[in-house]
Amino acid sequence: MGVATAVRSAAAGLAWYVKGVMGEDAYDKYRAHHESVHGTDAAAPAMTEQEFWRDQADRQDTNPQGRCC
């Protein structure tokens, strides 16, 4: 049990880290933020996952970030 749990926890940690660095957790962060501000208020619905990623692309289009040499 000990080894299996440790391996599983290390794999989960690695997956969490890679997703974080790649920016895959952006939607989760957005939802968490949205809920903490608006709760489950139906008047201010959160963007769906697809809407969110399109909105993110639009934001990058209008506000480009440099990549270093």
Added chain:
Amino acid sequence: MGATSKIPHDAIDDPDLTQDPALPPVALDPAIHEAEEAHWTPVKIAIWVAIALLGGLSWVMLAVVRGETVNAIWFVFAAICTYLIGYRFYSNYIQKHLLRPDDRRATPAEYKADGKDYAATDRRVLFGHHFAAIAGAGPLVGPVLAAQMGYLPGTIWIIVGVVFAGAVQDYLVLFFSMRRGGRSLGQMARDELGRVGGTAALLATLTIMVIIVAILALVVVNALAESAWGVFSVGMTIPIALFMGCYLRFFRPGKVTEISIIGFVLLIAAIVGGGAIAGTEWGAAMFHIDKLPLAIGIIVYGFIAAILPVWLLLAPRDYLSTFMKIGTIGMLAVAIIIVRPEITVPAVTDFATSGAGPVVSGTLFPFLFVTIACGALSGFHALIASGTTPKLIEKERQTRFIGYGGMLMESFVAIMALVAALSIDQGIYYAMNASPALTGGTVQGAVAFVNGLGLTGVNLTPDMLTQTALNVGEESIVSRTGGAPTLSVGLANIMQQVAGGSGMMAFWYHFAIMFEALFILTAVDAGTRVARFMLQDSLGNFFPKFKDTSWRTGAWLTTGIMVAAWGAVLVMGVTDPLGGINTLFPLFGIANQLLAAIALAVCMAIVAKRGLFKYLWIVALPLSFAAVVTITASILKIFSTVPSVGYFAQNAAFSNALADGETSFGTATSVEAMEAVVRNTMVQGILSIIFVTLAVIVIFTALQATWNAWRTHSNATNEDLAVPSRIFAPAGLKATPAEKATQALWDARPSTGKRKTREH
């Protein structure tokens, strides 16, 4: 709370930072941090003594012991031990006395939180993000070119430079931008230096960006020209990125890791397939492209890439590049530790003092310090550290780990690139890096040239060049300037000893070329876009319509102007009869270091206005060094009477030869070539003058602001108003015992409003 004197500066300015009593502590008392640091257990003392001794021994092995060879492992130990000591002691000193972060203050990610651009991010994740944004081809290329001066000068500059200059700049800019809601360097320059200084900083940034993009593109052209394999596999990144973009847009939005893994597999397939295709007659004919058409291809590509929506090409390739970057750098570190190559390069070569090196001209001072820019001190980082990163920081104290620590990592990448370049045979190194003007581009020419340099222990045979070319799957490796091919040979040489043997060298070589080309093309796209927005913003002051960034005509026009600007420099470099890289690379380094001087000048003005004169030297030290180096280098480039160093001296020499009716001069074999030299040196000379003038204006306005602050005993700041924080997170990589205890109080709360964290 602790004694009053221990409370940071800002608490005195702003007594309203009292936190919500319903919450566990959002910050540790600074006295607790100090007590933890001052608590020296015997184990801790033993560890730091061991680090210091190992670091000291490594430096002795590198700098004092003069054997036939030196093992690469000493570079790794010298670097890591020095970084650890610099991080633990110097960055801590800066934190305690100069920046004085206050975790009771909310960061922009908290008080401006929108769940999108401003979002508190775990410090370890943000470290990865920030590192991926700052690290690129720069630290890989500069050290390779500087290896001609011997291993020691470059090693010292990379390691000592980062501790006292590069990491300090990144840390300061990140912190100051964070305190200003994530404002950009340009905006901070305007706030701190006024209209003249701010405008000069903006113009300098824009022109420097053009030069940097142009020279990066030149590195790619030099690496891919006449290499069917390279052209095919790097070319395939475009359809791969398009596929990834469409997958994420229409099929599985947000599955970034998944598509990056798919993209990575396709990329490896493209590298392997490239070898097969380059081996066929039609493949070799189709993808064998000369420098000039390739440069034009990249210019056209650059324009299209910059006007396409980001989701289609830029964003997916950025994912791929991040994935490759962290993976390959980790792989190289492990390989160097396993292989531990012996290095036969002398500690210091004659080229360091004579300035007659064939790779880049000029003496050690100042040209070593501009050739190695990224890795020791990189002004470009100031644009990143005042861009995305400050908007994502969770707690103020984390800026040290991310800003200072992130730059130490980049410096380590530079050390590994240096080791890889040093590990290849010296004869091959010079044959690859001397311009075609010197070697004639042929094996015989290269052998004659390199053996004629009179270097001890260098005895190049034609066989060595043809065999290496065969091993890496290229037609020729003679005069493959620009640093990228040399690094790739070094990397392939190290990797084949770990995996695959010499049969795999060709794969590793093209893997490394791909890895560098990927970074550079991403930097070219992103740089063009950023420059276009800067130009639109500036033009908008005169023609308001340009401010509207969704105006298609304006966007295309400004993109076209920026692409034309870097494209012109690129074509100039590609067609230069003198070789291109050796004349243009110093301009790249000077530009990057001048940007660093500008960023540090802005930081100095900020520090002075806070009235922290006692610690001003922390900024003044790297600023004066960067200023002296870049201004000296610029002046030499402008006024030197040695034609290989001074642009105008070269210009005059060729102009006179033309006036005398000569039809060939030096390495230029025709009147057209001579005219090209006259034109190129004039442009390069004028660019040098522009850079140095703008930088001097910025530094002067910063000195003026500093003097005014001194005179008026200023305690002013343009920081955003302090807002009390409502979250807690540890500061460094590992949570300290006191931080863990506080974190436990937060974790024990009911789950409402609690964010997901992973503390062990």
